[in-house]
Amino acid sequence: MSSDHVLLMRRQLAGTLAAPAWPEGVTLQQLGLKPNRKLLQEAHAVLTSGYWEGGGGAPIFRQWWKALSRDDEFDPALFFIAVDKEGVAGLAQCWTSAFVKDLAVAPRMRSRGLGRALMLAAFNAFAQRGAPHVDLKVREDNTPAIALYKSLGMRMIERLRA
Numbered sequence: 688m689s690s691d692h693v694l695l696m697r698r699q700l701a702g703t704l705a706a707p708a709w710p711e712g713v714t715l716q717q718l719g720l721k722p723n724r725k726l727l728q729e730a731h732a733v734l735t736s737g738y739w740e741g742g743g744g745a746p747i748f749r750q751w752w753k754a755l756s757r758d759d760e761f762d763p764a765l766f767f768i769a770v771d772k773e774g775v776a777g778l779a780q781c782w783t784s785a786f787v788k789d790l791a792v793a794p795r796m797r798s799r800g801l802g803r804a805l806m807l808a809a810f811n812a813f814a815q816r817g818a819p820h821v822d823l824k825v826r827e828d829n830t831p832a833i834a835l836y837k838s839l840g841m842r843m844i845e846r847l848r849a
């Protein structure tokens with residue numbers, strides 16, 4: 688399978704959506720208007736480790752946060768950060784265009800349903816905002832992520848050069 692292509696995947700949001708089921712001990716942290724820097728740095732660290740596995744590269748913290756927080760499509764209410772007693776366990780950062788930009792779960796928390804719960808939190812938020820569908824891009828060799836997205840009802844709508 689080629690790794691220089693990404694799949695654009697979509698899920699319609701009409702109808703009933705399941706509520707997120709958070710793994711035990713995990714809660715969702717809302718990113719306030721004055722975000723907690725330590726929380727953000729931990730989230731960036733989880734994202735960075737996930738990026739290498741997902742096949743991309745992440746900018747250093749300061750560049751990342753500056754670009755993110757100034758983006759027209761950024762909304763702190765769409766940055767879902769899951770925490771437990773050890774710190775950030777996973778995150779989903781989404782754009783206001785109903786697009787899941789980044790999803791990453793800390794290796795210590797994988798395969799416990801956290802990725803699914805974060806995606807469902809995003810789906811429900813977009814549905815409440817009246818979005819007709821939610822989109823994302825994933826590298827076509829990222830088998831675990833594609834399996835998760837398909838099991839959440841997402842379908843490939845386009846194959847694009849990365």
Ligand SMILES: CC(C)(COP(=O)(O)OP(=O)(O)OC[C@H]1O[C@@H](n2cnc3c(N)ncnc32)[C@H](O)[C@@H]1OP(=O)(O)O)[C@@H](O)C(=O)NCCC(=O)NCCS
Pocket residue numbers: 736737738740741790791792793796797798799800801802803804824825826829830831832834835836838
């Ligand atoms: C993809 C990722 C977010 C999944 O997170 P997770 O919390 O482990 O996923 P969940 O526990 O919610 O798994 C839900 C479903 O995903 C699929 N899945 C998750 N891990 C998988 C694996 N290693 N192999 C195959 N399928 C997998 C399965 O369909 C699973 O369903 P099941 O629970 O019935 O078996 C996580 O592996 C990760 O952070 N990867 C690195 C970053 C990345 O690739 N992000 C996506 C970029 S588009």
